[in-house]
């Protein structure tokens with residue numbers, strides 16, 4: 221059997237050629253990086269959990285009419301998605317001050333923002349993903365004005381939906397990052413949501429205790445990182461009640477062992 225072709229390896233995912241033209245397989249790794257990959261590590265089972273969490277959020281967004289690249293989950297670590305031309309902009313949506321906003325503007329972490337803020341970062345690891353304005357995006361042609369209108373509208377809709385989804389399970393959606401892609405149909409292109417939405421790309425705080433349930437536990441060496449991701453998955457109804465989740469991860473490691481033997 222021919223080995224499938226790897227298209228790209230990123231920090232947390234690998235992309236393979238999909239079974240049909242215009243499709244891609246996203247493989248979720250356990251690798252974690254922070255501070256532009258200056259800090260590297262692994263979070264056991266993260267790939268399995270992010271695959272499930274992202275599936276849940278993307279399929280929910282589909283039901284409210286947000287177009288996404290997600291087609292279906294294939295197995296524990298892989299999902300089939302539409303191939304897109306990635307817009308080289310990371311779109312960050314903030315409801316509460318945290319992370320780089322607290323550092324840049326000296327605002328205390330946890331401050332509720334009087335209105336939702338959208339920020340744009342140019343995707344370039346060599347430059348450390350610098351923050352840019354819509355002026356830069358227009359000037360360098362990274363996206364058209366029409367595309368930016370669609371992106372901002374979708375980002376706000378995703379935020380409204382996700383704030384409700386997470387509030388319903390006792391989680392405050394502090395901020396998150398989205399990526400968008402272009403798909404071409406004849407001579408026309410349109411923008412759809414791409415990449416993933418998971419505790420790697422969101423800040424999620426327990427409403428009652430303010431406990432961090434996201435990648436900040438890795439960035440800030442807070443410990444119990446895998447447990448935090450499991451907690452998010454459990455509250456989203458993706459894992460068995462406490463104590464039984466290990467079955468999912470055991471299944472994954474058993475599969476890995478089988479594959480290693482083959």
Ligand code: TMP
Pocket residue numbers: 312318319320321349395396397420421422423
């Ligand atoms: P920041 O406060 O570090 O700018 O991050 C804002 C949000 O974006 C936070 O939820 C984490 C997410 N994020 C990513 O998904 N990838 C990144 O490379 C960075 C820097 C942030």
